[in-house]
Amino acid sequence: MTTSDTPDLVDRIQQEWAQAYPELDVAPIGVLGRIQNIAAVSSGRLDRNLEAHGIGRSEYDVLGALARVDRPLRASDVVSTTLLSGASITKISDSLSRRGLLVRRKSERDGRVVLLEITDEGRRVVDAELPRRLADDEQALSRLTPVERETLAALLRKVSEAIGG
Structure with missing residues (x-):
């Protein structure tokens, strides 16, 4: 018997x-339960690693979205790439801005548009954590x-x- 068995x-x-519901097909639990378990364990590890930087997973997701494109993004673009709400992006970007991890500024073309740009300090957080996260994922x-x-x-x-993701 291997460990996977x-x-x-x-x-x-x-x-x-x-046993509790013999009339139901509970087979999906075997797949989705494992996906949820893997996500929970992986997220927990990331959360522990991010504590050293004083940020949470959602904040890291925003910094990551900005680091991936290496240019300022509209707040609405960050919403679409992180799956966070617009209100969350506003709150998170305000917090990250106060800590010097990103800069919020108005677009020169349209003053109603807020642009978010990662700072050198924010990039250092991503540079430190991305290799660690990839190593965890590789393991x-x-x-x-x-x-x-x-x-x-x-x-x-x-x-x-199938679930609309």
């Missing part, structure tokens, strides 16, 4: 639901072959599309 927490939860996927990774990504894309 060893029952895990999700197996136990799925079995308990099956999580280390038992999968390249073909298995591609297959898993394609399957998860289908699931994401």
Whole structure:
């Protein structure tokens, strides 16, 4: 028996639901329960790493959105790439601005538009955390072959599309 054949927490939860509700097909729990578990563990690790910088995951997501494009973005663009609400982006960008991690300024072309730009200090946070996060992700996927990774990504894309992601 390999470790992947060893029952895990999700197996136990799925079995308990099956016993409590034998008339229902609880098979989706085997997939989505594991996705949720992986997301929770991964997010928890990221949260612990970000504590050293005094920021949370949503703040890191905003800094990451700005670091990826290396140019100022409209607040609405950050909304679409982070899946955070407009109100959250406003609150987060205000906080990050006060701490010198990003700059908020009005667009020269349209004064109603707020542009967000990462500062050198904000980039240092991303530069410090991105390699650590990728290493954590690599460790999580280390038992999968390249073909298995591609297959898993394609399957998860289908699931994401099915739920409207």
